[in-house]
Amino acid sequence: MSEGTRICGIGHSVKRKEDDRFIRGRGRYVEDVNLPRMLHMALLRSPLAHARINAIDASAAQAHPGVVAVVTGKDLEAHKLAWMPTLSGDTQAVLATDKVRFQGQEVAAVIAEDPYVARDALELIAVDYDPLPAVVDPFQALAPEAPLIRDEKEGQADNCCYRWQAGDKEATDRAFAAAEVVVKLKTHYPRCHPAPLETCGCVADVDPATGKATIYMTSQAPHAHRTLFALVAGLPEHNIQIISPDVGGGFGNKVPIYPGYVVATAASLLLGRPVKWIESRTENLISTGFARDYHMEGELALDRDGTMRAVRVKLTSDNGAFFADAQPTKFKAGLFHIVTGSYDLKAAHVEATGAYTNKAPGGVAYRCSFRVTEASFLIERLVQNAAYELGMDPAELRRKNFIRADQFPYRSATGFVYDSGDYHRALDLALDKVGYAALREEQERLRREGGDKLLGIGIASFTEVVGAGPAKDYDIAGLKMFDSAELRVHPTGKAILKIGVQTQGQGHETTFAQIVAGELGIPPEDVLVQHGDTDNTPYGLGTYASRSTPTAGAATAVVARKLRDKGRKIAAHLLEAAEEDLEWHEDRFRVKGVPEKSVTIQDVAFAAYTNPPEGLEAGLEGVHYYDPPNMTYPFGSYVVAVEVDRGTGEWKVRRMVAVDDCGVRINPMIVEGQIHGGLTEGYGIAAMELITFDEDGNCIGSSFMDYLLPTAWETPKFETYATVTPSPHHPIGAKGVGESATVGSPAAYVNAVIDALAHLGVRNIDMPVTSAKVWEALQRAGV
Amino acid sequence: MYPPPFDYQAPDSLEEALAILAEHGYEAKALAGGQSLIPLLKLRFAAPAVLVDLGRIPGLDGVEAADGELRIGALARHNQLAASPLVAERCPAASAAAPQIADPLVRNLGTLGGSLAHADPAGDWGSVMIACGAQLVLASAGGRRTVPATEFFRGVFDTALEPTELLTEVRIPSPRGPAGGTYLKLERKVGDFATVGVAVSLELDGAGRIARAGIGLTAVGPQNLRAAAAEEALAGAEPTAEAFAEAGRLAAGGCEPASDVRGSAEYKRHVVEVYVRRGLARALEIARRS
Numbered sequence A: 001m002s003e004g005t006r007i008c009g010i011g012h013s014v015k016r017k018e019d020d021r022f023i024r025g026r027g028r029y030v031e032d033v034n035l036p037r038m039l040h041m042a043l044l045r046s047p048l049a050h051a052r053i054n055a056i057d058a059s060a061a062q063a064h065p066g067v068v069a070v071v072t073g074k075d076l077e078a079h080k081l082a083w084m085p086t087l088s089g090d091t092q093a094v095l096a097t098d099k100v101r102f103q104g105q106e107v108a109a110v111i112a113e114d115p116y117v118a119r120d121a122l123e124l125i126a127v128d129y130d131p132l133p134a135v136v137d138p139f140q141a142l143a144p145e146a147p148l149i150r151d152e153k154e155g156q157a158d159n160c161c162y163r164w165q166a167g168d169k170e171a172t173d174r175a176f177a178a179a180e181v182v183v184k185l186k187t188h189y190p191r192c193h194p195a196p197l198e199t200c201g202c203v204a205d206v207d208p209a210t211g212k213a214t215i216y217m218t219s220q221a222p223h224a225h226r227t228l229f230a231l232v233a234g235l236p237e238h239n240i241q242i243i244s245p246d247v248g249g250g251f252g253n254k255v256p257i258y259p260g261y262v263v264a265t266a267a268s269l270l271l272g273r274p275v276k277w278i279e280s281r282t283e284n285l286i287s288t289g290f291a292r293d294y295h296m297e298g299e300l301a302l303d304r305d306g307t308m309r310a311v312r313v314k315l316t317s318d319n320g321a322f323f324a325d326a327q328p329t330k331f332k333a334g335l336f337h338i339v340t341g342s343y344d345l346k347a348a349h350v351e352a353t354g355a356y357t358n359k360a361p362g363g364v365a366y367r368c369s370f371r372v373t374e375a376s377f378l379i380e381r382l383v384q385n386a387a388y389e390l391g392m393d394p395a396e397l398r399r400k401n402f403i404r405a406d407q408f409p410y411r412s413a414t415g416f417v418y419d420s421g422d423y424h425r426a427l428d429l430a431l432d433k434v435g436y437a438a439l440r441e442e443q444e445r446l447r448r449e450g451g452d453k454l455l456g457i458g459i460a461s462f463t464e465v466v467g468a469g470p471a472k473d474y475d476i477a478g479l480k481m482f483d484s485a486e487l488r489v490h491p492t493g494k495a496i497l498k499i500g501v502q503t504q505g506q507g508h509e510t511t512f513a514q515i516v517a518g519e520l521g522i523p524p525e526d527v528l529v530q531h532g533d534t535d536n537t538p539y540g541l542g543t544y545a546s547r548s549t550p551t552a553g554a555a556t557a558v559v560a561r562k563l564r565d566k567g568r569k570i571a572a573h574l575l576e577a578a579e580e581d582l583e584w585h586e587d588r589f590r591v592k593g594v595p596e597k598s599v600t601i602q603d604v605a606f607a608a609y610t611n612p613p614e615g616l617e618a619g620l621e622g623v624h625y626y627d628p629p630n631m632t633y634p635f636g637s638y639v640v641a642v643e644v645d646r647g648t649g650e651w652k653v654r655r656m657v658a659v660d661d662c663g664v665r666i667n668p669m670i671v672e673g674q675i676h677g678g679l680t681e682g683y684g685i686a687a688m689e690l691i692t693f694d695e696d697g698n699c700i701g702s703s704f705m706d707y708l709l710p711t712a713w714e715t716p717k718f719e720t721y722a723t724v725t726p727s728p729h730h731p732i733g734a735k736g737v738g739e740s741a742t743v744g745s746p747a748a749y750v751n752a753v754i755d756a757l758a759h760l761g762v763r764n765i766d767m768p769v770t771s772a773k774v775w776e777a778l779q780r781a782g783v
Numbered sequence B: 001m002y003p004p005p006f007d008y009q010a011p012d013s014l015e016e017a018l019a020i021l022a023e024h025g026y027e028a029k030a031l032a033g034g035q036s037l038i039p040l041l042k043l044r045f046a047a048p049a050v051l052v053d054l055g056r057i058p059g060l061d062g063v064e065a066a067d068g069e070l071r072i073g074a075l076a077r078h079n080q081l082a083a084s085p086l087v088a089e090r091c092p093a094a095s096a097a098a099p100q101i102a103d104p105l106v107r108n109l110g111t112l113g114g115s116l117a118h119a120d121p122a123g124d125w126g127s128v129m130i131a132c133g134a135q136l137v138l139a140s141a142g143g144r145r146t147v148p149a150t151e152f153f154r155g156v157f158d159t160a161l162e163p164t165e166l167l168t169e170v171r172i173p174s175p176r177g178p179a180g181g182t183y184l185k186l187e188r189k190v191g192d193f194a195t196v197g198v199a200v201s202l203e204l205d206g207a208g209r210i211a212r213a214g215i216g217l218t219a220v221g222p223q224n225l226r227a228a229a230a231e232e233a234l235a236g237a238e239p240t241a242e243a244f245a246e247a248g249r250l251a252a253g254g255c256e257p258a259s260d261v262r263g264s265a266e267y268k269r270h271v272v273e274v275y276v277r278r279g280l281a282r283a284l285e286i287a288r289r290s
């Protein structure tokens, strides 16, 4: 075994350190936190989507045995807590005072001695509602005669929450005017939900003696949440400790601050006892951050030979009752303007309108870098339809228009600077592995035979933009999107790494230890990674949008290098050699030309505390705040083959070949795990997941019987491959990978189903592509 | 889960259980596998004062063949039936349906009797019982009665059961000639209730003609439906592709699906047509092999 494998730094499929406790059922989640004298809170939610509140009578609930307090919006108003800011600069009701604006909105809270009593008492609260017409369609919401949803908002005369554009309108319009071929696609990326298996919740513990607020919270961004708590509640920030323990999946759902957290904290403050609030599954699905819900009209301009010229998009975003997208302040439609994807397009323009509707707020980046998912879906669907229009092979059309490897760094039409890529290589590998030519032949044969079975082949060659982000462009609620790492090596050579990001299953406890191992030669098992406790970790913006490796991962590499630089001084002292005469090798400093004269990092660490050179500060620790110079641009090509039953419209994935390139892979096994998870979620979105509403604004999709998540049974088998094109600006050449597969795969699945029916003239089926919709498309095609 | 408060009783005998039901009437609810009742309690859609757990009553989960019938106790679990060679031999439609119900976890607990008593129009067992001409045995403190499956279902979540009665057994007549059957289910994912389900049972006579055809339909009406017109058209007919196609059309014409997130009424009708045709063809294959 070489030294390198002993140390297991970058590139090793080290088993996940965290899995031991998870597999044994010894994870510690918020629900596992039980404090002495703890009370339980339950929330009363609106059954109506839009109604005026005339009165709330909580007297019977208040008198119910075991109930300690009932809190309404009026009570919060007295403390200026009835409303709170959202991450997108809007305001959101904590507990409704004037109106309810979506079904499931928080109206009152019961705090009781046990969770059963709290729920029993909810049934005793009488709310007198005056129903108002519900606006559930964003286009109707934007129509002039629509009822005003945000009537409490000064200067808000309609249901428009933003208008935004990106790109060069004139250049794009010119390209379209001159285009030989224009392909159009109107599609809805439906409202879906991250649906983490652990719902949201908290235990708020405000100590009446010290005033210190300790809040255990399901949070993907504990530091940012602490700052927002300080600003919203007016509590001194140093007296707030947010602890996000093990998190059972986040996927963007645990980025926003929810009313439950605020009410539980206020209740603990007022009652002087800890208060626990844990959402039910239904509460999570109907009230917390949904994702997508973009109505998109895309157009692609091409020459007849297939050269792509320009893309133009009009989008209408359904934001629900409060504009609560979690995304950088500057970009109202997130990073949607990366809509040119993997193609060398000379012009692009995006026009976005956000609408308020009587639906739950959200618009979180569900395993997605701020709307890149919708963008990637749209361009990949457009390209396939363009291929049909031109009579070209969809793979060939992509190859013809890909940004070439020698064009990087590449500035896109909407101003992104792609760091590195080799799109041809990834697609060619995927086509080769899937056996593209043979599949095309079989497809032809089945069509000729005219039986019930049809075959379709779908491709998606996506480019992502992750790692937000450079401070000059990226902030959330004013907080710049750098991230941090603090590394301390103890005398015996064991280390603690504290990071500003917070894992929810990504395996940071392993991969970040591997970064330290790679830079400093301390084996991963000797590096304890800590996160999620604001008192104990350096400030950071948290984990979402595939940003941890690009930001905190980079910070970790840089801080480890700082320690190595200091270690060199100590090693020189120990080896009685000049610093310049030393070379670093895996885990030790060696005298150049005399490799047996060496000291290990452990020797150096010991000396840092026991025998530091004169004039050098003792200890071996440091901190680094990393402001990334650019985003990272992972990419890949996915090829899916599906079989469609013409009789019933059912479809089944036969092959799914995924080639991903996320630059240097820290732990290939974990990368693969991320891809498998994302391909599964992408499949769920393409095939079955949907939060929808009836005309009165009642949420359909409020339990896992209606909001369908794929199980192991229907999840396709995935064949995963990788190419490696390092990021030139990241310290270890890595790019984010947590979301590539959720971003890239939905279009591949949908393209495959459309491809099976393309010869019949079918060009679009909106997601989720259910068997019913496939059959309807066949009907419309006259089959 | 946080259900409303309730009283819990776990009798050791059927007599005791029936006595408790007689005492509490509408206020009591039997608890079998809990796979429909517990979710209702969790959502606070049901608030019975007393739960009568049937789990400790011995002898209610048997599967046996006697007197030309297959007898299945009400407490037999879905998984038990999926794995039973006797069920596979005597009632292939039930054998095909069982592993398509819900998911493995639910199948480990959910019972045949609970499913029939619950009478969800999207429940799978009801269609199988209708297709196979099953008789349902209902017991109360006052005695027993037998009701044919075709008369048991009265509407959405509504059956011939009185609140003081328990379903104890189903009796499925064993075919005399070559026979086959199957269950086809369109579901959006494992664990989902049917968008459309079709149970088919086919018995041939000595001449290879259809002696009896039973067809039950799931999720296309207020209750599990019998495709009576299709059954009648098939009785005595040659088992041809044309006859099966016609049966499909008749079944589709006779059902009453509603449009919802699973699909339009038109779509569901179409699937009934396709599934009846495919189901009969499959049943014939099995019959000819038997």
Ligand SMILES: Cc1cc2nc3c(=O)[nH]c(=O)nc-3n(C[C@H](O)[C@H](O)[C@H](O)COP(=O)(O)OP(=O)(O)OC[C@H]3O[C@@H](n4cnc5c(N)ncnc54)[C@H](O)[C@@H]3O)c2cc1C
Pocket (backbone or CB within 6 Å): B029, B030, B031, B032, B033, B034, B035, B036, B037, B038, B039, B054, B074, B075, B100, B101, B102, B103, B106, B109, B110, B111, B112, B113, B114, B115, B116, B117, B118, B122, B123, B124, B125, B161, B165, B166, B167, B168, B191, B192, B193, B194
């Ligand atoms: C996730 C999930 C998915 C499911 N999917 C399907 C599916 O695809 N197809 C399907 O058919 N079913 C499905 N079900 C329902 C499942 O099959 C249940 O097992 C069944 O409906 C009820 O049986 P049980 O034994 O659990 O009854 P319980 O839940 O215990 O009882 C149901 C009702 O029947 C009454 N009852 C029970 N036993 C008797 C008896 N012997 N006599 C009189 N009354 C009685 C109870 O009082 C109650 O009202 C699903 C359930 C779940 C949770």
